[in-house]
Amino acid sequence: MAYSKEEIIAKAREVADMIAETEEVEFFKRAEAQINENQKVREKIASMKSLQKQAVNFQAYGKERALNLIESKIQKIEEEIDAVPIVQEFKQSQSDVNALLQMVSTAIANQVTNNIIVSTGGDLLRGETGSQVKNSTPGNC
Known part of the structure; x- marks a missing residue:
C-alpha cells in the first residue's frame, strides 16, 4: 500500500502532538513560564537586549573599544542569567x-x-x- 504525502504529514502531526504531551515538553513549558515570571531574570534579559543594540551600533561605526566594553558587559549578564x-x-x-x-x-x-x-x-x-x-x-x- 502506498501512502500519500498528506497522509504522512497527518501522521507526523499525530507524533508531534504526542511529543507535545511528554514529560520533557511539559517541564520545558513550566520552566519557561517560571523564567518569564522571574523579575530578576526579566530585568537582566532587558538589560542584555539593550546592550546588544548598543553593540550593533558600535560595530556599525567601528568603535572597537566601546564594542569590547559592551561585549564584556553582555557576557557578564549572560553568566549571571545562566547562574539562576x-x-x-x-x-x-x-x-x-x-x-x-x-x-x-x-x-x-x-x-x-x-x-x-x-x-x-x-x-x-x-x-x-x-x-x-x-x-x-x-x-x-
Missing part, C-alpha cells in the same frame, strides 16, 4: 526536548532504511539493498 537555577533547568529541558526530537528523527530514518533493505531482498545485517547484494555476489558479471 531555573535558567539552568530550562536549558537542560531544552536539551532534553531536542534529544527526544533527534531520537524520533533517527528512528524514522533507520526504519525507512530498514524497510527499503527488506523490501528489496537485501541484507539488514550488512545494510545492503537487494541490488547491492545481487551485484556483490562473486561470479555475477
Whole structure:
C-alpha cells in the first residue's frame, strides 16, 4: 500500500502532538513560564537586549573599544542569567526536548532504511539493498 504525502504529514502531526504531551515538553513549558515570571531574570534579559543594540551600533561605526566594553558587559549578564537555577533547568529541558526530537528523527530514518533493505531482498545485517547484494555476489558479471 502506498501512502500519500498528506497522509504522512497527518501522521507526523499525530507524533508531534504526542511529543507535545511528554514529560520533557511539559517541564520545558513550566520552566519557561517560571523564567518569564522571574523579575530578576526579566530585568537582566532587558538589560542584555539593550546592550546588544548598543553593540550593533558600535560595530556599525567601528568603535572597537566601546564594542569590547559592551561585549564584556553582555557576557557578564549572560553568566549571571545562566547562574539562576531555573535558567539552568530550562536549558537542560531544552536539551532534553531536542534529544527526544533527534531520537524520533533517527528512528524514522533507520526504519525507512530498514524497510527499503527488506523490501528489496537485501541484507539488514550488512545494510545492503537487494541490488547491492545481487551485484556483490562473486561470479555475477
